[in-house]
Amino acid sequence: MSTLTYDGMAMVGRQLRRVRNSPGLAVLTQVMPINMLLFFGYVFGSALAMPGxxxxxxxxxxxxxxxAAGGIMTGMFQAAADSHRGxxxxFRTMPVSRAAVPLGQGVADLVVTAIGTVPLLLVGLAVGWRIHxxxxxxxxxxxxxxxFRFACTSIGIFLGLxxxxxxxxxxxxxxxxxxxxLSNAYIPTDGLAGWLRTLAEWNPISAVTTALRDLFGNAPVPADGAWPVTHPVAGSLVWSVALIAVFMPLAVRRYARGER
Known part of the structure; x- marks a missing residue:
């Protein structure tokens, strides 16, 4: 087993224990979407006419x-807390791979996210959402x-450092x-002003949201619009891989330098 793999697994375990001992942020980030689903779904749902x-x-x-985009916030907060509390x-004084610390935080966040997504899916099914x-x-x-969550967490870790x-x-x-x-997460973008629609459709969140709606069978891919939303799976992959390729190496470099 390589040093990076061994150290990375140790960092993942450390982050998971951290979440277990201080679950407040994880609970908050999972409860908020459920509250929004119930609020938007029942309060605004009847007022939003969406043919078909x-x-x-x-x-x-x-x-x-x-x-998933909330990974920016959680990644930022956890990295900043570790950085400013010493x-x-x-870790830098220990024989630990420099890449293992940011990667371990990102992987542990994926585990927590995968588990925490289940309640939202169950509530969604309970209020009428279906997978086709x-x-x-x-x-x-x-x-x-x-x-995409890992990409957002990578951004958050770098910004937190x-x-x-x-x-x-x-x-x-x-x-x-x-x-x-500023995306199509809550409303369709086809009714937005030209410049605002362009901004929303080039938002990575819009590409991933469109891809999920298509793959779950909830809404078809729009016939017109920016490239990421008319080719949502490819757009999601390009955005996510590009963000990871940019921000995870930056996070590793920033951690290794140890500057504040």
């Missing part, structure tokens, strides 16, 4: 992706969702809630 679609079935994939400095895709398509949708304090990380992380609002 039921709004709650349209909404659930968007909330899944919005939750945990990262302690094949088993292979559903597996592909889950894979895309987790890949850049912050000057935990408070700054918390404030910056909280501001990321606007990202799903």
């Amino acid at each position: 679609r039921e709004y709650r079935s349209f909404l659930v994939p968007g909330l899944l992706v919005a939750t 945990v990262m400095d302690r 895709g094949s088993a292979l398509e559903v597996a592909g949708a889950v894979g895309l969702l987790l890949l 850049l912050t000057r304090s935990e408070d700054a990380a918390g404030q910056l992380g909280a501001s990321t809630f606007v990202l799903p609002l």
Whole structure:
């Protein structure tokens, strides 16, 4: 077993124990989407006329992706906490692979996300959402969702290592809630103004949301629009892989340098 693999597994175990001992953030990030599903689905659902679609079935994939995008906030907060409490400095004095610490945090977050997504899916089924895709398509949708979560967590870890304090990380992380609002997660983009529609459709969240709706069989791929939403599976893969390729190496480099 390589040093990176061994150290990475140790870091994953450490992060999972951390979540178990301090579950508040994980619970909050999972409860919020359920509250939003019930609020938007029942309060606004009847007011949103979507020909040929039921709004709650349209909404659930968007909330899944919005939750995945929350990896920016959780990744940022956890990395900032470790950095400013001296945990990262302690790791640097140990014979631990430099890549293992950020990667371990990202992989542990995937495990927590995979488990935490189950309640949202169950509530979605309870309020009328249904899966019409094949088993292979559903597996592909889950894979895309987790890949995008890892990409968002990579961004969060890098930004968390850049912050000057935990408070700054918390404030910056909280501001990321606007990202799903600038996408098709909650409403279709075809009624938006031209420039705003373009911005929303090039938002990575829109590509992943469209891919999940298509793979779950909840809504067809739009015939017109920006390339990522007319080719959503390819767009999701390109966005996710590109974000990981950029931000995870930056996070590893930032951790290794140890600057604040």
